[in-house]
Amino acid sequence: MVFTSFMDQALEEARAAAARGEVPVGAVLVDPAGRVVARAGNRTRELCDPTAHAEILVIRAGCAAARSERLPGYDLYVTLEPCPMCATAISAARIARLYYGADDPKSGGVAHGARIFSHAQCHHVPEVYDGIAAAPAAELLREFFTLKRLGNQSG
Amino acid sequence: MVFTSFMDQALEEARAAAARGEVPVGAVLVDPAGRVVARAGNRTRELCDPTAHAEILVIRAGCAAARSERLPGYDLYVTLEPCPMCATAISAARIARLYYGADDPKSGGVAHGARIFSHAQCHHVPEVYDGIAAAPAAELLREFFTLKRLGNQSG
Numbered sequence: 681m682v683f684t685s686f687m688d689q690a691l692e693e694a695r696a697a698a699a700r701g702e703v704p705v706g707a708v709l710v711d712p713a714g715r716v717v718a719r720a721g722n723r724t725r726e727l728c729d730p731t732a733h734a735e736i737l738v739i740r741a742g743c744a745a746a747r748s749e750r751l752p753g754y755d756l757y758v759t760l761e762p763c764p765m766c767a768t769a770i771s772a773a774r775i776a777r778l779y780y781g782a783d784d785p786k787s788g789g790v791a792h793g794a795r796i797f798s799h800a801q802c803h804h805v806p807e808v809y810d811g812i813a814a815a816p817a818a819e820l821l822r823e824f825f826t827l828k829r830l831g832n833q834s835g
Numbered sequence: 836m837v838f839t840s841f842m843d844q845a846l847e848e849a850r851a852a853a854a855r856g857e858v859p860v861g862a863v864l865v866d867p868a869g870r871v872v873a874r875a876g877n878r879t880r881e882l883c884d885p886t887a888h889a890e891i892l893v894i895r896a897g898c899a900a901a902r903s904e905r906l907p908g909y910d911l912y913v914t915l916e917p918c919p920m921c922a923t924a925i926s927a928a929r930i931a932r933l934y935y936g937a938d939d940p941k942s943g944g945v946a947h948g949a950r951i952f953s954h955a956q957c958h959h960v961p962e963v964y965d966g967i968a969a970a971p972a973a974e975l976l977r978e979f980f981t982l983k984r985l986g987n988q989s990g
Contacts, residue, residue, distance in 0.1 A: 731924050787956065
């Protein structure tokens with residue numbers, strides 16, 4: 681199925697993020713014609729930018745390419761449940777459909793915590809499909825944080 | 836008082852944003868020594884970037900200047916209650932104190948809606964001081980949206 685292929689690309693971005701020492705989350709933005717217009721992994725450390733989550737990076741790139749602050753009809757694939765910052769940006773950008781992988785009880789803002797799309801205040805709510813390729817997405821994060829803890833212990 | 840001067844600068848940025856046709860919100864970032872390290876107004880239209888809120892712009896600029904994704908001990912002054920995206924970014928950046936002007940029942944995410952800082956999930960909660968220069972900040976927004984409605988009616 682098509683969305684598996686897009687999520688595979690998001691997973692590739694998550695693996696590349698891990699290789700850079702970033703939290704392994706990847707995102708892919710797809711335009712209404714089904715073309716990938718942006719893909720990114722987290723770059724908060726590299727860019728010294730706490731807003732440089734994968735989702736924000738693809739939204740910013742997609743908006744710049746479309747020369748618009750809104751992306752109606754676009755789909756966003758991300759390996760982890762977006763945090764409240766990213767969920768709000770997804771709503772502001774009018775993304776049509778959000779597909780995500782692993783749940784994030786610690787920092788997620790869709791099915792946990794602030795539950796951004798569940799407030800009457802939320803002006804645009806995307807269709808949300810969760811649990812897609814959740815196992816490999818969660819495994820990447822587990823590996824990353826296990827290695828990080830081991831590194832901290834030995835360092 | 837010092838914080839009035841910083842909020843005055845944030846109001847100047849809000850007025851400049853309005854003059855550019857942007858929603859009139861301004862922000863000023865102050866480092867632990869009391870120096871203004873970044874000031875900005877909204878630029879979502881100009882930059883075709885739905886994340887280009889005043890708060891995000893000063894956090895990104897401040898982090899780039901500090902070469903860090905965290906700004907402990909920094910203060911943020913903003914003319915309007917931050918939205919959930921900005922509130923989450925403020926928490927992620929570890930901003931120490933948030934001073935804001937007008938309440939935003941429609942899109943705010945501090946005292947309304949998602950109430951980002953009120954969840955157990957929120958890893959860093961800044962000190963929050965609201966209602967500072969709220970009247971002129973709210974008046975700027977009222978003027979802007981009144982003119983916009985008139986423009987839409989005549990356009």
